[in-house]
Amino acid sequence: MSAYLASYLAIALSIRLLAGYLTIIEIGLLRSIGSLAIASSIVWASGAGRLRSFLPTRLRDDIIRSVLHLVGSLALIWSLSHLPLTLVTTIEFTGPLVAAILLFLTLRRRPGAVPALGLALLAIGIGLLLLKLNAVPNSDIAIAVGAVAVLTTTNLMLAGLAMHRSTLSIVVLMHAIQLPLYLLLWFAVPEQWSPPPQPYRLAFPAPELAVIGGAVLALIVGGFVSQAALANASRHATPLQLCSADTLRVPLITLAAYLVLAELPPMDLLLPGLVVLCGVVVASLPQQAGSRVRQRPADKPGRLPGVSSRSRRPR
Numbered sequence: 330m331s332a333y334l335a336s337y338l339a340i341a342l343s344i345r346l347l348a349g350y351l352t353i354i355e356i357g358l359l360r361s362i363g364s365l366a367i368a369s370s371i372v373w374a375s376g377a378g379r380l381r382s383f384l385p386t387r388l389r390d391d392i393i394r395s396v397l398h399l400v401g402s403l404a405l406i407w408s409l410s411h412l413p414l415t416l417v418t419t420i421e422f423t424g425p426l427v428a429a430i431l432l433f434l435t436l437r438r439r440p441g442a443v444p445a446l447g448l449a450l451l452a453i454g455i456g457l458l459l460l461k462l463n464a465v466p467n468s469d470i471a472i473a474v475g476a477v478a479v480l481t482t483t484n485l486m487l488a489g490l491a492m493h494r495s496t497l498s499i500v501v502l503m504h505a506i507q508l509p510l511y512l513l514l515w516f517a518v519p520e521q522w523s524p525p526p527q528p529y530r531l532a533f534p535a536p537e538l539a540v541i542g543g544a545v546l547a548l549i550v551g552g553f554v555s556q557a558a559l560a561n562a563s564r565h566a567t568p569l570q571l572c573s574a575d576t577l578r579v580p581l582i583t584l585a586a587y588l589v590l591a592e593l594p595p596m597d598l599l600l601p602g603l604v605v606l607c608g609v610v611v612a613s614l615p616q617q618a619g620s621r622v623r624q625r626p627a628d629k630p631g632r633l634p635g636v637s638s639r640s641r642r643p644r
Contacts, residue, residue, distance in 0.1 A: 332558040339551035341409060343544040348410035350541060354518060356406050356548070357399070358511040363549025364556070365504035372497055385494065388502070394486045395506035401479030408473040419458045420473045421576060422605050425451060425612050427481040428572035440612075444569055447612030454605030461601060481572055487556075488563040488571060496560040500553065566613075573613035 340360075347356050385391065408417045429448055432438045440448060464470060490499050533541065563571050 332554055336551035336554035336558065339547040340555060343548035343551065344406055344409045345414070346540065346544040347548065348406075353403055353406040353410060354511065354514050357403055358508075358515055359545060360402075360548050360552040361504050361507050361511050363545075364500065364553040365508055367549070367553045368497055368501045368504060372501060375497075385498070385502075390486065390490060391499070391502045392506055394483050394490070395503045396510070397479050397486075398483045398503060399507045399510055401476050401483060404472050404476035405480065408469075408476055412469060412473060416462055416464060416470070417473055419455060419462065419464075419605075420470065421477055422451065422455055422458075422609070423474070424477050424481045424484075424576050425569060425573040425609065426455075427478050428485060428569050431482060431485060432568060440569060443614055444573075444612045447573065447608045447610070447614070449608070450611060451605055451608030454601050454603075454608055457601035457604065484559065484563075484572055485568050487560055488568050491560045491563045496557050499560050500556045503556065570613045573609050576609050 344356060347359075351359070408420075426448060429440055429444075432440075439445075487499065559571075
């Protein structure tokens with residue numbers, strides 16, 4: 330999970346830097362092309378004889394998850410490019426709450442006492458942060474909330490796919506499905522819908538070019554590593570633990586934004602932020618094995634797309 334946190338930190342900073350030069354679709358397209366190139370190279374190096382094992386018999390769940398991930402990624406890139414970083418990170422903390430709601434609606438699975446306490450602390454902390462930020466519900470905030478909800482759904486679907494598929498198979502198929510969609514959006518969506526803050530240029534001073542090149546490289550490598558690490562982590566944790574641990578990237582992004590971009594959050598957000606972190610840590614604590622066994626009868630009414638019964642079997 331530490332590799333995932335580090336890669337997501339690189340992605341977030343890269344998006345903030347590249348937002349001044351590229352549209353959100355171009356940023357997503359760069360990430361997709363680079364990640365697909367890395368994953369495909371690894372597959373090719375592993376031997377052509379293994380290529381058949383990368384194609385599942387049914388692609389429905391991969392297609393649904395890939396399309397949802399594309400939509401959520403574009404919404405998140407837009408949020409990181411247009412909204413204050415403090416507000417975006419606060420909204421991203423709602424991921425475990427969204428996961429708990431989805432698990433209850435689809436699987437009738439209720440969190441245990443300890444995760445429920447963590448979720449309660451998390452909700453209180455988020456409420457305090459939003460009050461301090463004087464956040465007024467509007468379409469911009471709705472996009473950020475939608476991004477969190479959609480990406481949390483894809484994380485839950487990833488947990489199901491990872492139980493019976495290799496990590497490389499999931500990553501290659503996701504980017505292979507997304508790449509033509511990004512290209513279609515790049516050609517079809519008018520540039521004036523989401524233009525970069527400054528006009529395109531062909532020449533840059535050497536220091537600026539180095540920063541842009543480093544941001545592109547971090548975006549590409551981080552895009553591949555984040556999905557691979559998240560797929561591996563999903564094999565060793567419950568979906569709620571995974572989504573809770575996922576939000577630990579938020580304080581890292583805040584710290585890096587201060588050190589690299591000089592974006593210091595207001596000091597009066599410190600106490601609510603600590604309450605939120607407390608809730609995240611408590612919600613991601615390991616659960617007793619017996620708690621999963623007691624939850625199994627309640628898992629029958631339904632399931633999330635891509636979350637199979639095998640993914641809910643206790644280890």
